[in-house]
Amino acid sequence: MKSLEISEIFYSLQGESSYAGMPCTFVRLAGCNLRCSYCDTKYSYAPGEQIAISQIMAEVAKYPSSLVELTGGEPLMQDNSILLLTQLLGKGYRVLLETNGSLTLRQVPAQVIKIVDIKCPASGMGDSFLINNLDYLTVNDELKFVISDRGDYVFAREFVRSHELLGYTIHFSPVYQTMKPEELADWILKDGLEVKLSLQLHRILNLR
Numbered sequence: 001m002k003s004l005e006i007s008e009i010f011y012s013l014q015g016e017s018s019y020a021g022m023p024c025t026f027v028r029l030a031g032c033n034l035r036c037s038y039c040d041t042k043y044s045y046a047p048g049e050q051i052a053i054s055q056i057m058a059e060v061a062k063y064p065s066s067l068v069e070l071t072g073g074e075p076l077m078q079d080n081s082i083l084l085l086t087q088l089l090g091k092g093y094r095v096l097l098e099t100n101g102s103l104t105l106r107q108v109p110a111q112v113i114k115i116v117d118i119k120c121p122a123s124g125m126g127d128s129f130l131i132n133n134l135d136y137l138t139v140n141d142e143l144k145f146v147i148s149d150r151g152d153y154v155f156a157r158e159f160v161r162s163h164e165l166l167g168y169t170i171h172f173s174p175v176y177q178t179m180k181p182e183e184l185a186d187w188i189l190k191d192g193l194e195v196k197l198s199l200q201l202h203r204i205l206n207l208r
Helices: 053-060 081-090 131-136 150-162 181-191
Strands: 003-013 023-029 049-052 067-071 094-099 113-117 142-147 169-174
Touching: 003 053, 023 053, 049 053, 053 081, 067 081, 081 094, 142 150, 150 169, 150 181, 169 181
Parallel strands: 023 067, 067 094, 094 113, 113 142, 142 169
Antiparallel strands: 003 023, 003 049
8 A cells, every 4th residue: 555654635725826816725744854943833843644645536526626736844755745645646736846956857747837936045055056957947847046145045046047047937935033024135136037926925914
């Protein structure tokens, strides 16, 4: 029996990415290989409940959304996450994968929309991104930089420019209550950087 260690399964609005505001079913896997300074889901570090993939699929089917996100923690730490992604696609769901970019994307099905976090220095995990993952991106995938300060902004700006990533959807997201969104917006405008300022809608609305 194929299973995954699950932290929680719930239904809410998408808070980030280009899908922000859309109803979505979230499957949060337990465990993470990184320890970012600003992490807001530290509870997912703890061991979760081992649940059969068939049972996970049945739980997802209880909710009305056709959009499903696999998140964590870091979902790609668990090998069977690929099997779950494949089964969700087979049932006709639009599938998002939120990943911290430190583990290979090679086996992720091409139809999955990957939202890849590239860690900036203030996270304490600035060297964690697996650069070969850029080879597995499609035009439907998205990149996210979580910005804590000016140093993070400069890092993200130069990463985007040096790797010629402006053809992708790129989010610059200010750390909640640490980085002023209006200040980040000003930097983006002054540099004429073609990225999206992304606020965490679920925090603004006080959603799960």
